Structure formats: C-alpha cells, structure tokens
Amino acid sequence: xxxxxxxxxxxxxxxxxxxxxxxxxxxxxxxxxxxxxxxxxxxxxxxxxxxxxxxxxxxxxxxxxxxxxxxxxxxxxxxxxxxxxxxxxxxxxxxxxxxxxxxxxxxxxxxxxxxxxxxxxxxxxxxxxxxxxxxxxxxxxxxxxxxxxxxxxxxxxxxxxxxxxxxxxxxxxxxxxxxxxxxxxxxxxxxxxxxxxxxxxxxxxxxxxxxxx
Numbered sequence: 314x315x316x317x318x319x320x321x322x323x324x325x326x327x328x329x330x331x332x333x334x335x336x337x338x339x340x341x342x343x344x345x346x347x348x349x350x351x352x353x354x355x356x357x358x359x360x361x362x363x364x365x366x367x368x369x370x371x372x373x374x375x376x377x378x379x380x381x382x383x384x385x386x387x388x389x390x391x392x393x394x395x396x397x398x399x400x401x402x403x404x405x406x407x408x409x410x411x412x413x414x415x416x417x418x419x420x421x422x423x424x425x426x427x428x429x430x431x432x433x434x435x436x437x438x439x440x441x442x443x444x445x446x447x448x449x450x451x452x453x454x455x456x457x458x459x460x461x462x463x464x465x466x467x468x469x470x471x472x473x474x475x476x477x478x479x480x481x482x483x484x485x486x487x488x489x490x491x492x493x494x495x496x497x498x499x500x501x502x503x504x505x506x507x508x509x510x511x512x513x514x515x516x517x518x519x520x521x522x523x524x525x526x
Contacts, residue, residue: 332468340516363506370451372402378492394423407438433492440489457481462509474499
C-alpha cells in the first residue's frame with residue numbers, strides 16, 4: 314500500500330495499478346485527470362462517452378486537430394472561446410467561412426491562431442457537409458470501431474494509434490479532411506467512446522456502455 318494518505322490537496326498513488334491516483338473523493342483516476350479540476354471534470358463526465366451526432370463529432374474532430382502539438386488542457390481551457398469563434402462548430406455555418414472569417418480568427422487571441430489549423434477546420438466543415446451523402450460524419454467515423462478495446466493496466470500500455478485509426482485517417486483524407494493523422498484519430502476514437510482506454514481500476518472503466526469493464 315502507498316504511504317500517502319488521500320487528501321484534497323495530495324492524492325495518493327495506487328501502487329498496484331501504476332498511473333492511477335485516488336482523489337479526495339475516494340475515486341481512482343489516471344494521473345493526467347487528477348491534478349487539474351477542469352481535466353478531472355472532463356474525465357468524469359465527457360471523455361470516452363459515446364458521441365454519435367454530426368455536430369458533436371465535428372466539434373471533437375476540430376478540437377483534436379487544434380490540439381496537435383499542444384496539451385489537451387490548453388485546448389479544453391480555450392474550448393468556450395473556440396465555440397464562440399467558430400459559431401459553436403455548426404458545420405453548415407463554418408463551411409461558409411471566407412477569408413474575412415480567417416482573418417477574424419487569426420486575430421482572436423482567445424483561440425489557437427494557427428492558419429493551417431483554421432483552414433483545416435473550415436475545409437473539414439465542408440467535407441462534413443459533403444459526407445452526408447454517405448451517411449454522415451458520425452456514422453462514417455464509427456464504422457471504424459474495432460472489434461475489441463484495449464485493457465491497459467498502466468499509462469505505458471495505452472496505445473497512441475491502431476490499425477483502425479490508421480485506416481480512419483486514410484479514409485477521411487480521401488473524403489477531403491485534413492489534420493486527421495492516425496494519432497489524432499486515435500485520440501478522437503478514445504474521446505468519443507469508440508474504444509475504452511480508461512486504465513483498469515479507474516472508476517470510469519466501462520462507463521460508456523459500449524464496452525464491458
């Protein structure tokens with residue numbers, strides 16, 4: 314057993330499950346979701362829960378693209394500003410953005426001002442609208458759900474890509490999407506519940522209802 318006693322300010326590491334931490338509420342979470350209240354709330358309520366609607370999927374795909382090269386905490390803190398800047402990520406609206414919108418976004422210090430990522434988001438909105446002829450973005454993404462999910466017992470056992478994420482990235486690029494590499498798509502698959510990479514022993518393992526504990 315760990316010598317540390319759980320408190321509101323000092324969570325304790327569980328020796329038998331590397332990477333898990335007991336919070337002041339007695340629940341086990343991974344290290345990344347234990348030290349920051351915003352990340353903890355995101356982990357407890359959103360991450361890994363099924364997203365099956367076009368709007369929700371487009372927002373998450375967009376934010377994962379913006380996260381590339383940055384920390385997820387940075388993107389999560391800026392999410393309200395992203396939503397305001399991108400008209401709540403409604404694909405039909407973003408698809409109509411023009412150069413004036415690009416300049417507006419580049420001038421918005423509250424978001425990540427990266428021209429390539431901004432242009433990719435606009436292009437991905439247009440591709441999302443076009444993909445409705447093939448069943449829609451959410452159905453398209455979920456069609457790459459694997460037959461089994463990982464069962465990591467430590468952070469080191471969590472994959473960063475899979476055969477399915479490679480295939481999804483390739484298929485999305487073929488449909489006109491960009492900033493959808495295999496690692497980014499694996500993160501998307503984790504975020505929307507297609508796979509369950511909660512560590513074994515986490516209080517969130519199996520919470521999506523998609524996979525058994």
